[in-house]
Amino acid sequence: MATLTKTAVVARKVIRYGLYALFLIIVARYTLIVGGKLYRRFFPEPPPPPTGIAKLPAIPFPNVQIPNYEKLVFVLETPDGKLPNLPPQAKVYFLTKRTSNIKTLERANQKARSLGYDPNGKEITETSYQYQHPNLPCTLEMNIVTELFSMSCDLRDEKLSISNVVLTPDAAIKQVKAFLSRAQLLPADMSGPAVHEFIKMSEGKLVGAISLSESEMIKVNLYRKDLETIPSVASRSDQSNLWFILSPLNTYGNVVIAGEYHYFPLDETRFDTYALKTASEAWEDLKTGKGYIANLGQNNEGVLKIRRIYLAYYDPDVYTQYYQPVVVFEGDNNFVAYVPVITSLYYGSDQLTPTEEP
Template identity: 30%
Template sequence: MATLTEVSGIARKTIKYGSVAVVLIILFPVFSRIAKTIYLRLNPPPPEPPTVTFGKLPKLIFPPTSAGNTPEYKLETIEGTLPRLPVVGRAYVVGINKSRLLELDRIKNKILPLGFVSEPEQLDEVTYRFYHPEIPAEVVVNIVSRGFAYKYDWTSNSEITGTKTVPSGNSAVTEAKGWFQNLGLLPDDLAAGTGEFTYLAATGSAMVPIDSVYEANFVRVDLFRADKDEQKIVTAGGDTSPVSVIISSAGDNKRTVQANYQYSQVLENSFATYPLKIVDKAWEELQGGGGYIAKRTIPVVIIRKVYLAYYESNDPQEFLQPVFVFEGDGGFMGYVQAVDSGFVQE
């Protein structure tokens, strides 16, 4: 028969080892998750096979460029090499209006707040020009793309050319977004996106960029879509956008002197996945004169950054597709279509 001392010792050991067991049971899931995370980082699972739902995709629409010598490229990224990038990417369907029925009436209602009340002049099957009845302004609209270009002739207005009190910085971006919102033309991805501003000075009948807001007669604001799938949406202009507005120092209907709106809706739930080129192949294409140069200011380009983004064309496109973006010194931006060539139409 166990003595009281022996029973007490057994009880203490039971409590001790029982406590250890409870702690281990509690910590086991935590250690298990940490171990799994480390393993997956070292051994990531292969991506799901591409769905290729839409068949071969069309070639991207890049603006025509003037013939010239291919730049000399040098790669000097932070890593010292090309980065490792995904080998599968998404292509989204873009909603394109194919019906012209009642579209002109819808556009009339959109531009009515700008004071355009007269009937338009038809330029071709899909393009119309409206003239403002009170000021030297016009707007050209496309009833298929639903895009428009607004222009006010500011050259004879001394109030504009003689004053330099344009909105600055973020105030200009906010005003630009408000202008489109008043027309019912500020979708969520533009509202949540960024805006870039450029100060301009009047020189004769032209506008030239200028650094100081205090010397500016105008400020141009370019609105960019918010990132998609944690990737930027880049444009044909590089640092300019198909959605932009130029604001003056004047008020009322002379405040905005120019605006462009070329916007296509991306269908969020209508996408397919496609195999992408390896980044080395895209780099070879760029060096060989392939792809598209959105911005170039110097003959020898040092590439500092390479990444994947989505490309937004100035023209209507069927799909929002990924591109490799090469950024370099002097503001250089070059794009190469990212979808593997075997899945792109000839």
């Protein structure tokens, strides 16, 4: 009996101390995991050194002159009153350039047909062709090499009499995407935000409308998808490089009556990393006129209160070899500006010449 009792006591001790040991192992493991996460949060592992060594061309911003820029006063009024912490580096992607071949014109004619236009285009220049709509006073002008195009209609023509049934935003976005897909002109990376705007006619001009009920047309802007959470911006802060206006016509239903298509293929597998400026450096560049004002907004007094600052990729509407990041500054009264964020060391003195446009 004594032996059995002693065995039972030993067994209980083994179980008790085993449970203690298991508990300590669990606590130690949890502590190591949490401690490791906290350490990496406050002392992150430095990124690998930038891989980019090639000089970059200047970003092809539009040549917009702001009168008396030196008199503008920039005031930092972000929610915390501070500049953000930008990453030390970012990827710069390659934009590919289409080249001409023996089927270039045939391919362009097919795309014009798929968009609803007569494929027998008229040659304007060696690379630019004009196509007419078979039923409506509408014209499509396309660069047959780059496949960039613009389209417009004569709104004074009675065939374009407008009904009062405007598409909802979701329906309009769906129709524009279907319109481009028919001509195989909706690349996978154009899956970013789709932004709509209600439009109406006023004194013979297209102007913004407040609501669907007040509108006569609807405009759809398509943007590139985010790359590693970094969004895309265009030369106009209120308009993408792919935009189209849909109008409900009495005879023909909802028709695309205007639009522009400026898209250059992006190769996500080809990129280099480049060192970035700090937010403080970008802020100083903005104040000293080294950026591009995409929209001055209603800021006639010259005091610009900056509310939001973030990193984005600039999507060019003319060809350039690289898809580069910028710092976006947004302020009151629709003010928007972009500042190149790659360290100045990597910029050469030459800017690439834009491809001929339609």
